């Protein structure tokens with residue numbers, strides 16, 4: 001029997017399955033453990049089930065001499081210092097596939113909300129700014145025939161978004177690492193981000209990229225906040241260069257309520273809920289537990305982090 005540290009209570013019965021075979025210590029808080037608390041939780045553990053809010057770095061690993069497996073409760077793993085885990089030979093697992101549909105659904109919800117100005121229209125109802133049925137007000141972008149550029153569009157979530165957008169009649173362009181990003185941005189009515197956050201993709205949507213986007217176009221981000229230069233995004237929205245932006249992810253998270261970005265017009269920000277369906281979150285827990293059970297048996301994880 002091994003000791004497994006888990007950094008949050010999870011939905012579903014997966015942790016019961018883990019506890020049937022190992023000693024499981026679950027962080028009891030609703031908020032993430034602070035770094036020192038995380039180190040204390042992990043100090044005696046053989047394995048760790050962690051969240052994207054937990055930073056797994058060389059300092060944590062130094063405080064966890066027995067650690068040999070980490071299961072991230074996410075498909076992204078930019079919270080994990082890849083060089084540090086590789087240097088220790090620690091197995092790292094992620095939760096692909098099971099959150100693809102949930103995240104793609106939310107991407108379309110954001111795309112539609114931004115394209116039709118739903119947050120502003122809903123606010124007008126509540127503030128009394130809704131005066132009458134107005135032929136020239138609340139006009140937005142119709143999806144049929146519009147061009148959608150999916151940055152990182154050849155990954156699982158990008159493909160699932162492409163399938164949904166095609167059903168709305170959009171022309172979909174998937175942009176990979178070797179494609180001309182700027183040219184694609186210049187052609188698109190809507191740009192949606194689906195690439196992992198790496199040193200290569202950090203701030204891939206910077207002031208220049210935003211300036212390249214078509215006047216009146218829309219930006220959607222359900223991937224990672226660090227892909228976007230938020231100062232430049234705010235400026236682009238304030239200038240009216242972009243018609244709208246809809247973000248499920250920000251940098252940092254949570255975004256403080258007084259962050260200047262939130263004063264930008266035509267902006268919708270959600271609290272990173274792309275995978276927040278009952279089914280996706282329970283299946284993520286199942287996969288994270290499958291990864292740990294395999295690693296603790298000495299077998300390869302069924303869903304290892306790519307490249308690790």
Ligand code: DGY
Nearest residue numbers: 073074075076274275
């Ligand atoms: C992930 O899995 O990386 C998501 O961002 C969490 O929903």
